[in-house]
Amino acid sequence: MSHWSAQVTRRNLLQITAVGAAAAATGLISAPALLRAQGSPVKLGVLHPVSGALSYSGQQGRLGATIAVEEINAAGGIKALGGAKIEAVLGDAQSTPEGGNAEVEKMNSAGVAAIVGGYASSICLTTSQTAARYDLPYVVDVGVADNIVTRGLKNTFRFGPGFGVIAKTALDNLVTINEQAGQPAKTVMIVHEDTLFGSGLAKLLNAQLPERGFQVLETIPHPTPTRDFNNVVLKIRAQNPDLVIPANYYNEYVLLARTMQQQRVRPKGIYSVLGGAASSYKFVKEFPEAAQYIMDCNHWFDPRNPKALALKKKTEDRGEFYTYEVFMNYSCILLVVDALERAGSAERAKIISALESSTFSGHVMPYGPTKFVSGQNQGAAPVNTQVLGNDIQVIFPQTFASAKPVFPMPRA
């Protein structure tokens, strides 16, 4: 009896050992296989002006991109590349085109698969061109000047709208708002920053405003940074326009609005086209009085999209403001990741053709279907907002407007 049971035990033991060995062997074989498939992480260039005059916007842009990268990596990386993680190569354009260029060179030598960012039009214009020399896919995060995508560069893609589309939408909506209020506004003054973004936009507005029955009294350029808007505001006071249209970056926008408040200059409306601060939660929180009733036609998230609201909460939980740089960059990173998934490769040429055929819909913007025609996303569209109370409300498009426009500004 004891002999028998010993035999059984030995057989069992052998069986167990065999299974164990097989399991161990499988483990040993599969482990390196997994490592090889996950391979080296995919490097993505994340380029923003995080120092210099545009540093606030740059840092916000970097934040949006970083959140997207963290989310992708936490969800298991890029599946088509065996779960390869994304490694963000952060760059600082120092608020100048030259600074941006130097970073593109560095990112190229670091072997990035694509670059996202640039922020300012003047920076995007040069950095995308430099990237084109290396056939390096470049996704413009904001850069609204239209010539960024009309130079025939194969590598350059813009997910957001250009200022041509934005100016058209802004003016269509302005005409509607004005008509609804009984046409109180006839004269306009434009205050713009003097690089590619502001000057180009001002030129566009100067051509289109008269066609829609508005008279442009004066167009005032100013440099970035400007630390004194007294003269500009004096001119506004002297001309007394019905509408002031500012097109500049965050700091100057805030200063202009505050100087107007300080000098008690109150036109019937401040209607910004891509106003740097006009639809920024930071501005509304810090200077609610100066921001009150300001209207803006700008980049805005889709308030019906739960993903956009989740990102808002995530951003605010980090103690940051949910500004357009955040959700634009977040969406752009997701766009590139989608292209990587479909390309099944980190090869630059394959990513470019994947972007060309992109129909990406997992973003947080209120855009139509994604379709790139010579680098420009045809679905991209701006949104009209107005600062009402301590919040920013959507006033156009009507499909998801949360408030009616208040125009002209009530007298205090």
Place this chain on the structure above:
Amino acid sequence: MLSPVILVPAVLNGLLTGAVYGLVALGLTLIYGVLHIINFAHGALLTAAMFAAFFAQRLLGLDPYIAALVLTPLFFALGYCLQRFVIGPAAHGEDRNILLVTLGLAVVIENVLLYAFGADTRTLNLDYAFNVVDLGIAFLAVPRVIAFGVVLVIAVVLWLILSLTDTGKAIRAVAKEKLGAELSGIDVGHIYAVTFGLGTACLAIAACLLIPTYYVNPHIGNAFVLIAFTIVVLGGMGSVTGALFGGLFIGVVESLCGLYLGESLGQIGIFAMFILVLLLRPSCLFGERA
């Protein structure tokens, strides 16, 4: 465009800005008048003072106007030591060397600031920065009105120091006749250093007056020092009243040019003025000598 509604406020704004330009020029002209050197480190020292005022507020919570009381003696000491232990000994008595030493100092200071704080443009958000004084015809920003008043007081104090105190008399003696002053027992090395200290102290005050409404980055001093050079040439090298009135004049020129030529071109007027003065009246508007 010529209506008084905008002309008067523009001129007043120009005068207020010009007063601070005048203070920066005052420091420069003092050093030039006595040491007969162009202090190229003037701009960099102003930048350093602005950073000091900025961080005094950010880190210690010191209001810039209170920080001025601390920073002024501090920068006086800094200027004194720079001249006594760096510029003076390195120059070996040759003006050409002094020029190069101050230029070198400027490069070092600017790059140390760049290394330490990066190229960021920083601003303070003070509660009173946007308060205004209502004159009926114009709204004047409170910090600028304060700056204007302080500059006038400083100019008077400086003038009193120069004309009444023994040190002031010694400074004027050294400026006029260095050898003679030395022979009558004045410690020229000490007076040089005191003058440099006074010039640097002016910068600390200017920095504290500027920071509530202006921004700071490691290159900000250059913008001011170019204007200060223009003012010094305009007002007469070494002339205290010349610097003050030159500053006010340049402030108005800048403001009006900004108004009529646009913000991007505002400073053109200053340098056009500079060239005109050099061409037409090289002995300057207030100076007795070229």
